[in-house]
Amino acid sequence: MENSHTQLIEKILDLKRKRNAVILAHNYQLGEVQDIADFIGDSLGLSQNAAETEAEVIVFCGVHFMAETASILCPEKIVLLPDMHAGCPMADMVTAESLREKKKEYPKATVVAYVNTTAEVKAESDICCTSANAVELVQRLGAKEILFIPDQYLGHYVSTKTGREMILWPGYCPTHARIQAADILRLKKVHPQAEVMVHPECRPEVIELADVILSTGGMCRHVQSTETREIIVGTEVGIVHRLRKENPDKIFIPVSEQAICPRMKLITLENILWSLEDMAPQVKVPEEIRLRAKAAVDKMLEVR
Ligand code: 13P
Ligand code: SF4
Numbered sequence: 001m002e003n004s005h006t007q008l009i010e011k012i013l014d015l016k017r018k019r020n021a022v023i024l025a026h027n028y029q030l031g032e033v034q035d036i037a038d039f040i041g042d043s044l045g046l047s048q049n050a051a052e053t054e055a056e057v058i059v060f061c062g063v064h065f066m067a068e069t070a071s072i073l074c075p076e077k078i079v080l081l082p083d084m085h086a087g088c089p090m091a092d093m094v095t096a097e098s099l100r101e102k103k104k105e106y107p108k109a110t111v112v113a114y115v116n117t118t119a120e121v122k123a124e125s126d127i128c129c130t131s132a133n134a135v136e137l138v139q140r141l142g143a144k145e146i147l148f149i150p151d152q153y154l155g156h157y158v159s160t161k162t163g164r165e166m167i168l169w170p171g172y173c174p175t176h177a178r179i180q181a182a183d184i185l186r187l188k189k190v191h192p193q194a195e196v197m198v199h200p201e202c203r204p205e206v207i208e209l210a211d212v213i214l215s216t217g218g219m220c221r222h223v224q225s226t227e228t229r230e231i232i233v234g235t236e237v238g239i240v241h242r243l244r245k246e247n248p249d250k251i252f253i254p255v256s257e258q259a260i261c262p263r264m265k266l267i268t269l270e271n272i273l274w275s276l277e278d279m280a281p282q283v284k285v286p287e288e289i290r291l292r293a294k295a296a297v298d299k300m301l302e303v304r
Pocket of ligand 1: 027042088116131132173199214
């Protein structure tokens with residue numbers, strides 16, 4: 001068993017070199033997938049990395065919109081998504097068609113799209129954001145009216161931080177919706193010294209209980225510097241693998257073991273190998289959509 005696992009990893013690494021590929025993995029990926037990645041990060045870090053890599057092939061271990069963002073930024077590269085069913089349910093809560101209809105209601109509004117959207121939706125938007133830069137980006141926007149899509153909870157959080165009222169799309173992340181305020185209150189009683197760290201995709205009543213609200217990449221950086229030894233973690237449980245590996249002296253307590261993103265977990269060592277063998281499935285954004293979507297992504301990346 002151990003032997004075949006090692007062989008599988010060796011095959012992946014060997015083929016990765018032959019194909020001149022880079023493996024990018026989101027912080028929610030299975031531990032064994034994170035362990036073979038060249039770069040692990042949040043949505044912002046992954047898109048910056050995709051934009052800068054010199055590899056010819058990107059194996060994207062994450063969900064579909066992330067692979068699309070890589071394809072938007074690097075049309076000349078082959079972007080592999082080892083399982084095409086790895087989609088983001090929140091991204092599917094807004095379609096290009098439904099957004100066009102909404103824009104008719106608010107013709108003057110600037111559309112700020114969370115990167116958790118399809119390329120087609122980005123193409124209809126003015127500027128993208130991730131959980132790492134949404135507050136700063138909205139703060140800097142001169143627009144009078146903002147339509148924020150699709151995450152109502154992230155939008156609500158950005159509104160409270162910036163004091164800017166925004167029109168919110170009623171989308172949400174089903175995984176983060178499983179993180180409940182009652183669970184945090186219970187854990188705080190058991191671990192009174194612990195710091196509460198949550199993702200801004202969480203419900204407002206969860207965010208209110210948090211000491212720090214950060215993107216997944218922000219969480220990984222924050223725990224390196226905090227004095228607190230115990231940390232209650234309110235986001236998808238996959239991140240705990242990385243947090244524990246990088247901070248063996250600290251204790252990480254997930255708010256909910258049920259906060260699992262099933263689509264993220266569709267990427268496995270086996271299908272990574274198959275995708276490198278077959279050079280499929282590939283994610284490629286049609287050029288007409290790509291150019292319009294890129295304008296929104298580029299505007300986000302300019303804000304550093
Ligand atoms: P970040 O890793 O960008 O914080 O986003 C979380 C997420 O849900 C990605 O789908
Ligand atoms: Fe989408 Fe939520 Fe999964 Fe992130 S955790 S990919 S937002 S469903």
